[in-house]
Amino acid sequence: xxxxxxxxxxxxxxxxxxxxxxxxxxxxxxxxxxxxxxxxxxxxxxxxxxxxxxxxxxxxxxxxxxxxxxxxxxxxxx
Numbered sequence: 660x661x662x663x664x665x666x667x668x669x670x671x672x673x674x675x676x677x678x679x680x681x682x683x684x685x686x687x688x689x690x691x692x693x694x695x696x697x698x699x700x701x702x703x704x705x706x707x708x709x710x711x712x713x714x715x716x717x718x719x720x721x722x723x724x725x726x727x728x729x730x731x732x733x734x735x736x737x
Contacts, residue, residue: 660723660732672708672723677734687712693720703728707735 660675674688691711698707706725711718722735 670706670725672710672732675723675732675734685714687714689723700724700726705733 661673662670663673664670672689672692674686676684676686679685689710689712693709693711694707696707696709698705704727706727708723708725709720710723711720713719719737721737724733724735725731726733
């Protein structure tokens with residue numbers, strides 16, 4: 660995951676890598692962040708980014724979740 664952070668500490672995701680079934684790697688550029696929400700996932704606070712990208716020629720909506728306790732990003736609902 661590549662992000663940039665503004666002066667107030669807000670994270671803005673830019674792109675991420677994902678492994679394909681054939682073990683190749685694809686880089687997905689995040690075209691637009693639609694919403695940013697806070698929720699609890701298994702008792703942990705997470706930021707939920709609803710995003711839009713063109714993946715394999717098709718526009719797709721998906722969620723990226725950032726878990727504060729582990730500092731990990733999770734690809735959700737692709």
